[in-house]
Amino acid sequence: MILSNLLHRPIRTVVSILAIAIEVGMVLLVVGMTTGLLHDAARRVEGLGADIMVEPPGASFFFGLGWAPVPIKVADRLAQIPHVLAVTPVLFQSNTNVGSGVNVIWGIDPASFDRVTGGFVFLKGGMFSGPYDALVDDLYAKAHHVKVGMTISLLNHDFRVAGIVEHGKGSRLFIPMATAQDLASAHDKASIFFLKCTDPGYTDDVMKAVHQLAPQYQVISVREYMTLMTANNLPALDAFITALIAVAVIIGLLVIFLSMYTTITERTREIGILKSLGASKGFIMTIILREAAVLAAVGIVGGFLGALGAKRVILASFPTLSVDLSVEWAVWAALLALGGTMLGAFYPALRAAQLDPVDALAYE
Amino acid sequence: MEPIILTENLKKVYHVGKVDVPALRGVDLLVHEGEFVAIVGPSGCGKSTLLHILGGLTSPTSGKVLVDGNDFSKMTDADRTRFRRHKIGFVFQRFNLLPTLTARNNIEIAQHIQGNGYNPHRFEAVVEMLGIKDKLDYKPYALSGGEQQRVAIARAVICEPKILLADEPTGNLDTENSQVVLNMLRTLNRNFRQTIVMITHNPEAAAVADRTIRMRDGYILPD
Numbered sequence A: 001m002i003l004s005n006l007l008h009r010p011i012r013t014v015v016s017i018l019a020i021a022i023e024v025g026m027v028l029l030v031v032g033m034t035t036g037l038l039h040d041a042a043r044r045v046e047g048l049g050a051d052i053m054v055e056p057p058g059a060s061f062f063f064g065l066g067w068a069p070v071p072i073k074v075a076d077r078l079a080q081i082p083h084v085l086a087v088t089p090v091l092f093q094s095n096t097n098v099g100s101g102v103n104v105i106w107g108i109d110p111a112s113f114d115r116v117t118g119g120f121v122f123l124k125g126g127m128f129s130g131p132y133d134a135l136v137d138d139l140y141a142k143a144h145h146v147k148v149g150m151t152i153s154l155l156n157h158d159f160r161v162a163g164i165v166e167h168g169k170g171s172r173l174f175i176p177m178a179t180a181q182d183l184a185s186a187h188d189k190a191s192i193f194f195l196k197c198t199d200p201g202y203t204d205d206v207m208k209a210v211h212q213l214a215p216q217y218q219v220i221s222v223r224e225y226m227t228l229m230t231a232n233n234l235p236a237l238d239a240f241i242t243a244l245i246a247v248a249v250i251i252g253l254l255v256i257f258l259s260m261y262t263t264i265t266e267r268t269r270e271i272g273i274l275k276s277l278g279a280s281k282g283f284i285m286t287i288i289l290r291e292a293a294v295l296a297a298v299g300i301v302g303g304f305l306g307a308l309g310a311k312r313v314i315l316a317s318f319p320t321l322s323v324d325l326s327v328e329w330a331v332w333a334a335l336l337a338l339g340g341t342m343l344g345a346f347y348p349a350l351r352a353a354q355l356d357p358v359d360a361l362a363y364e
Numbered sequence B: 001m002e003p004i005i006l007t008e009n010l011k012k013v014y015h016v017g018k019v020d021v022p023a024l025r026g027v028d029l030l031v032h033e034g035e036f037v038a039i040v041g042p043s044g045c046g047k048s049t050l051l052h053i054l055g056g057l058t059s060p061t062s063g064k065v066l067v068d069g070n071d072f073s074k075m076t077d078a079d080r081t082r083f084r085r086h087k088i089g090f091v092f093q094r095f096n097l098l099p100t101l102t103a104r105n106n107i108e109i110a111q112h113i114q115g116n117g118y119n120p121h122r123f124e125a126v127v128e129m130l131g132i133k134d135k136l137d138y139k140p141y142a143l144s145g146g147e148q149q150r151v152a153i154a155r156a157v158i159c160e161p162k163i164l165l166a167d168e169p170t171g172n173l174d175t176e177n178s179q180v181v182l183n184m185l186r187t188l189n190r191n192f193r194q195t196i197v198m199i200t201h202n203p204e205a206a207a208v209a210d211r212t213i214r215m216r217d218g219y220i221l222p223d
């Protein structure tokens, strides 16, 4: 009965399923892309191999917000702390380029950067040889069709691509520290310091020492940083995700509401017939709700498949992005879609159940 | 014989805006178990209203209604629904089959709603008697009016209702199909002692019944 009703109005059925699928797919992709972005950034920091990050007061460890560069000299003092193997300063610069989004460019000092991170893996080319040389990672290179020796525009200046490095070490774009300082008019300054201990076991001791040395600085271990890089810890991002999910769920709910509402109007007579056969209110409600549940179930599966398909397309077209589709969120998206569907179908189902049988039978 | 339907001073007033429309003005009706009764009368005299009340589709305004021992004045909406589910079968002028379902599913859904499950013997017997065996897999639009009405009768009697209520069952049929449908009702009544109350405009149809009740302006006329 439910199936034959759904098949009887194929367009309505398909549109309803599509709405649910889009709802589910959108939730999965929004969450997947934002967590993907965060995890990706976090993984790249982890990939540096540093143990501790030291930032000036007021800065955010979530790169991109409120940088107040501090004297690079601090690095020398940090390096003298016992059990510190190496310290490397980095100066952040954001590069807004039409068509490529926002990239954080790292100004680095190759020598100390290599000591902390163990050095880049060069896939092509090599380290900077002049002030206007840049390194890009392989994903950036793939996304922007960059080759060694090419000129790319960063911070409104032309840079020569000196090398393409394996991704996973901090940023996707690197330029020499001095050049970054020049362009930012931040001479002898840095945004952050990465510390490597002689052994990760000394991390806590070194953190304490840094704290004593520069109490106003923010000190965080990379391990803790990794746990903080979730949307929940970024209020703005969390609100953004919540808002998008709410919009998706509400749209799904409204489409189902409208779909079921028109259905019961259309089927008023049929409901009257069922009532004349002795169908109870519960029976009628169950029919309508089950029908909605079938729409939701098919839509949810469609949404899953759509999200997987979209992920492939996104990764193929934007190699620098990453999309983390989690089972946990798939369950959440399914529950939200099902809940929204039931909520949307509830009122129409109630209306159907409460129809007067004689009026319903007389309905044209 | 047992009276299966008994009404005393049954009244029904419809409220249309501020206007009261009295559809039944005091109906005293007695039908015995196993009887085949025809109700005739001019349009608007309250025949359908009476049938709807007897089937529990709508409630009376006042008066007494006893159907198979159930006193409607003491029954809730849900009670009447349950009563209808187990004791009443309806046949309508417009057939009222569910358009998305095949004939078979239309009949089966009545069994499903009644909740006693599928009874293959009863199904076979009813389908056989109504001669719709080879039409079972068609949807209503693919059936003629006569065939649709036979399916509707099958659906109405599949659960062995105490009373079959038919509202102008031949009203949309040509003479030939009318005759077929009337014969089936006759057979049901004869072979299964099916109590039938049938509304009709057609004197020939009324002649098939054991007894004819005349109505006018919300009353039953004395014989």
Ligand SMILES: Nc1ncnc2c1ncn2[C@@H]1O[C@H](COP(=O)(O)OP(=O)(O)OP(=O)(O)O)[C@@H](O)[C@H]1O
Binding pocket: A358, B014, B015, B016, B021, B022, B023, B041, B042, B043, B044, B045, B046, B047, B048, B049, B050
């Ligand atoms: N739902 C309703 N609301 C208001 N008035 C109604 C309603 N149903 C019936 N009536 C009125 O009650 C009266 C009896 O109607 P009913 O349908 O019982 O007549 P009927 O004898 O079945 O007529 P017909 O032969 O045309 O089917 C009519 O005046 C009709 O207009």
Ligand SMILES: [Mg+2]
Binding pocket: B047, B048, B049, B167
């Ligand atoms: Mg009528």
